[in-house]
Amino acid sequence: MNAMSKSVASRTFDIEAIRADFPILAEKIRGKDLVFLDSGASAQKPVVVMEAMLHAMQHQYANVHRGLHWMSERTTEAYEAARDAAARLMNASDRREIVITHSSTEAFNLVAHSFGRGVLKPGQAVVVSQMEHHANIVPWQMLRDAHGIELRVAPITDAGELDMDGLETLLADGKVGLVSITHMSNVLGTYTPVERIVKLAHAYGAKVMLDGSQAIVHRRVDVQALDVDFYAWTGHKLYGPTGIGILYTKRELQEAMPPFMGGGDMISSVSFEHSSWAEAPHKFEAGTPPILEGIGLRAAIEYVEAIGYDAIAAHESQLTEHALARLSDIEGLTIVGRAQDRGGVISFTMDGAHAHDVATLLDRQGIAVRAGFHCAEPLIRRLGLDSTSRASFGVYTTMGEIDVLADTLERVRGFFG
Amino acid sequence: MFDELRDLYDSVILERGRKPRNGTKLAVFDAEAKGDNPMCGDRVHVFVRHEAGRIAELGFAARGCAVSVAAADLMAEAVSGLSDSEALALGNSFEKMTKTGLGDEQSLATLRPMAGVAAYPSRIKCAMLPWVALAAALAGEGTASSE
Numbered sequence: 033m034n035a036m037s038k039s040v041a042s043r044t045f046d047i048e049a050i051r052a053d054f055p056i057l058a059e060k061i062r063g064k065d066l067v068f069l070d071s072g073a074s075a076q077k078p079v080v081v082m083e084a085m086l087h088a089m090q091h092q093y094a095n096v097h098r099g100l101h102w103m104s105e106r107t108t109e110a111y112e113a114a115r116d117a118a119a120r121l122m123n124a125s126d127r128r129e130i131v132i133t134h135s136s137t138e139a140f141n142l143v144a145h146s147f148g149r150g151v152l153k154p155g156q157a158v159v160v161s162q163m164e165h166h167a168n169i170v171p172w173q174m175l176r177d178a179h180g181i182e183l184r185v186a187p188i189t190d191a192g193e194l195d196m197d198g199l200e201t202l203l204a205d206g207k208v209g210l211v212s213i214t215h216m217s218n219v220l221g222t223y224t225p226v227e228r229i230v231k232l233a234h235a236y237g238a239k240v241m242l243d244g245s246q247a248i249v250h251r252r253v254d255v256q257a258l259d260v261d262f263y264a265w266t267g268h269k270l271y272g273p274t275g276i277g278i279l280y281t282k283r284e285l286q287e288a289m290p291p292f293m294g295g296g297d298m299i300s301s302v303s304f305e306h307s308s309w310a311e312a313p314h315k316f317e318a319g320t321p322p323i324l325e326g327i328g329l330r331a332a333i334e335y336v337e338a339i340g341y342d343a344i345a346a347h348e349s350q351l352t353e354h355a356l357a358r359l360s361d362i363e364g365l366t367i368v369g370r371a372q373d374r375g376g377v378i379s380f381t382m383d384g385a386h387a388h389d390v391a392t393l394l395d396r397q398g399i400a401v402r403a404g405f406h407c408a409e410p411l412i413r414r415l416g417l418d419s420t421s422r423a424s425f426g427v428y429t430t431m432g433e434i435d436v437l438a439d440t441l442e443r444v445r446g447f448f449g
Numbered sequence: 450m451f452d453e454l455r456d457l458y459d460s461v462i463l464e465r466g467r468k469p470r471n472g473t474k475l476a477v478f479d480a481e482a483k484g485d486n487p488m489c490g491d492r493v494h495v496f497v498r499h500e501a502g503r504i505a506e507l508g509f510a511a512r513g514c515a516v517s518v519a520a521a522d523l524m525a526e527a528v529s530g531l532s533d534s535e536a537l538a539l540g541n542s543f544e545k546m547t548k549t550g551l552g553d554e555q556s557l558a559t560l561r562p563m564a565g566v567a568a569y570p571s572r573i574k575c576a577m578l579p580w581v582a583l584a585a586a587l588a589g590e591g592t593a594s595s596e
Contacts, residue, residue, distance in 0.1 A: 384467065386514035388489060389458075392569060396454055404489040412490065418512045419490030447451050448463070448515075 040334045045343035051428045053078040053335075064398030067433045072218055072246060072377045072424025073402050074268045077332070081272060084331035085324050096323055097297055097314075107323060114326035115313070117333040118278045122263060123254040129286075131279040131313040132321055136245045137167040139264035139279035140212070142292040142316060143241055144171035147210065147262075150290040154180030156209040159202050159238070161186040161194055161224075162414045163217045166407045168243045172212065184208065188414065192220040192369030196228065203236035210239045212262075215247035219406045219422065220369030221352070221377035223247065230260050239285070245269050249426070250348045250375050252341035255280050267325060271427070272332035276325035279316075286312035293318040336427075344427055348376040351425050351434060358438035364445055368420050376425035379406070382441070385448040387419040393444045394421075399437055457569050458515065461523075461562035466515025471525035475508040480589070484582030486596045491517045491575055495582040504528050504536055509579065516572050520563055521579035527559040533587045540580040547573045 043049075051057050054076045059066045068076060088110060094103035096111045119127045133139045148158070148171075158172045158181055176183045187198040194213070202208065211233040216223050226242055233240045241262035244253055248265045255263050260280075267276040281289070291298055291309055295318035300308045309315045336344070355378055359365055364383035382390055391403035402422045405412050412419065423437060451458075478496040485492050491513030498506045507525040511518045524543075528536040543560050546552030550567035552560070566576045577595040585593035 388491070388514035388516070388572070388575060389466075392457065392572060393451055393454060396451065405487065409487065418492070443451065447454075447458070448467075 040337040042340055043338050045339060045347060047347075047428070047430055050339070051430075053080070054428050055079060057428060061398035061400075062396065065436075067397075067399040067436050069423040069425065069429065069433065069437060070400045070402050071249075071426035071429070072269070072422065074274070075249070075271045075426050076428065077273070077328075078271055078335050080335050081328045081331045085273065085328040088324055088327045093323075095320055110330075111321065111323050111326040114276075114330040114333075117330040118280075121248075121253070121333050121337065122278075122280055123256050124280055125256055126283050128311070128313050129255075129280055129283050131281060131316045132326060133264075133277040133279055133317075134275055134322055136243070136264045136266040136277040136279075139262075139277050140167050140171045140241075140243075142279060143210075143212075143262050143264075143281075144175045146289040146292045146316065147239075147285065148172075148175040148181060149179050151285075151288050152179070152181055152209040155182075155207065157182035157184050157202075157207045159184045159186055159199065159208050159211045159213075161199075161213045162188045163192065163194075163220060163222065163411045164212075164214055164408065165218055165243060165245075166409070168212055168214065169410065181209075182207070185410075186211075186213070188411075191371055192217065192222050192374075192415075193371045194222075194224050194229070196225070196232070199229070200232060200236075203233065203238060206236060208233070208236060208238040210241060210261075212241040212243070214243040215253075215263075216244075216250070216375060216377070217369070217408075217411075218246050218377060219379050219408050219411055219420065220371060221374040221379075222369055222371035223251070223373040223375060225373070226258055226260070230258055234259070246375075246377060249344075250341075251345055255282075261285060267329040267332065270329075270332055271335060272329035273322075273325045276322040276329050278329075281312070281316075283312075286315070289316075291315050291318065295319045297321065339427060347427065348425060351429055351431065352376045352378070354431055355423065355425075355434045355437070358434060359441070362438065362441050362445060364449070365441060368415060368417065376429070377422065378424070379420040379422045381417060381420055382445060382448075385444060387421040389448065390421045390441070390444055393447060394437070394440055397436075397440050399440060401437075456565040457572070459562040459565060462515055462519040465519035465522040469509075469511070469518055469522035471508055471522050472511060472518070473508045474510050475506060478506075478508070480586040482582045482586035482591055482593055484578045484585070484593050484595065486513075486517075486574060486578055486594055488596050489514075489575075491578055493517060493521050493579050493582050495521070495579060495586050497583070497586050503530055503532050505530075507583070509582075511579070513578070514572075514575050516563075516566060516575040517578050520576040523560050523563065524579050524583065527556075528583065537584060537587065540584060543580060544577060547576050
């Protein structure tokens with residue numbers, strides 16, 4: 033393994049070859065083919081990710097950043113290569129802008145704590161939208177209650193798109209210090225107009241954080257082109273392991289941000305009277321980091337890069353179009369959200385059948401979907417619903433699987449009808 | 450194609466889930482509580498009216514899956530005429546049945562259509578939601594969850 037490799041060989045998009053990279057897809061569920069349509073909750077892992085982690089544990093593992101012996105030095109290189117891979121994936125200008133966290137939830141809590149308490153002043157405001165994951169709501173509520181920051185909520189339209197006029201209204205008084213909004217809704221599949229959001233927020237003096245956990249799976253993210261200030265995503269939805277997240281933070285903001293958690297690895301010196309902080313990104317990375325997860329995530333990033341976002345986005349677009357067409361034809365089925373710019377996450381309800389009952393019936397046919405609030409209770413309430421079923425796609429999802437879903441949903445309707 | 454699901458979706462559950470017979474808020478009640486399973490979105494609001502120390506009537510308002518609504522509907526009939534302690538004891542027997550699929554007691558007769566939930570561990574909390582709400586109502590607590 034060359035830990036410092038900078039380029040990744042590309043491959044053509046061959047769905048069967050891709051599926052062969054994910055051994056779990058060959059599993060049978062009660063004798064039926066697994067139709068895994070829950071990648072939006074967590075994606076399956078390709079063999080290269082497993083092998084990278086296994087290889088490290090078998091041949092090259094020790095703690096990192098304490099490099100006085102061979103194993104530690106090699107492991108540090110392999111782990112730090114994840115930072116390089118993430119920087120390259122997002123087109124960050126400087127690898128130090130990549131903070132490795134244990135989840136995207138931790139990334140939001142880090143920004144809420146460090147930027148929120150260290151930079152924002154009481155009386156300022158944070159804006160989120162009505163279609164946020166709880167991870168992009170609760171940390172700001174905690175900041176509000178602890179630090180006197182106002183929390184404002186930008187409205188969405190009935191179609192499930194961000195109401196840009198509503199957002200501008202919230203920005204108008206100049207008190208907003210940060211706008212934190214999803215790049216792609218984990219319920220509606222809506223892509224938000226992030227370029228416009230960043231320009232608008234910056235025009236009113238606000239920084240912008242984007243929740244990219246869904247979007248980065250499907251679309252190329254260029255943090256420099258976007259000029260975004262913070263961009264967070266999780267590894268396990270991008271075919272990597274659980275327990276690792278990435279937080280991009282613009283270099284110029286890092287200096288003023290105090291550490292989030294205290295401990296080892298984030299200090300330059302410690303005495304009982306005083307400790308001084310390491311430079312970013314290590315300032316924000318207390319404790320032993322997710323070493324094996326970093327090694328796995330680097331393999332996942334390279335896997336995605338080899339396929340390429342053009343092919344990934346084209347595949348997602350084809351699946352989404354097909355799914356919307358097939359599901360729209362089912363009587364009594366309502367697709368939740370009708371955004372113009374949307375991707376491979378589709379929520380729906382069915383007359384006479386609760387989302388749980390739908391999910392249980394689908395499960396009996398080997399089809400995995402999610403049902404419930406999807407960690408976005410305020411959005412589900414905003415839409416006047418109690419829960420939805422959600423099908424979400426990955427790079428390995430096939431048109432045939434969409435057909436199995438649609439055919440089975442026809443029968444579910446008959447069962448409850 | 451869903452024949453094997455008849456163990457969970459007994460015809461009684463399908464019918465009660467669709468058209469519960471006791472799914473109304475009582476005009477007069479002396480105990481009530483809300484059951485809420487926030488992870489999945491099932492909600493039930495249970496209303497109880499006592500007479501002479503016994504449950505005379507139970508009504509509910511529910512938004513949830515067929516399993517949770519049917520469980521509430523059957524519960525309303527099963528606890529009618531019971532004392533609070535008898536109702537809570539029945540709830541314990543019911544919980545055992547949802548976990549084991551077994552329950553031969555005469556007291557469980559009304560509730561037996563729910564026994565199939567035992568084969569679906571992720572759905573037991575749906576069947577239990579109205580029962581934890583009832584327990585909360587009888588204990589004078591306002592809210593409960595079976596998650």
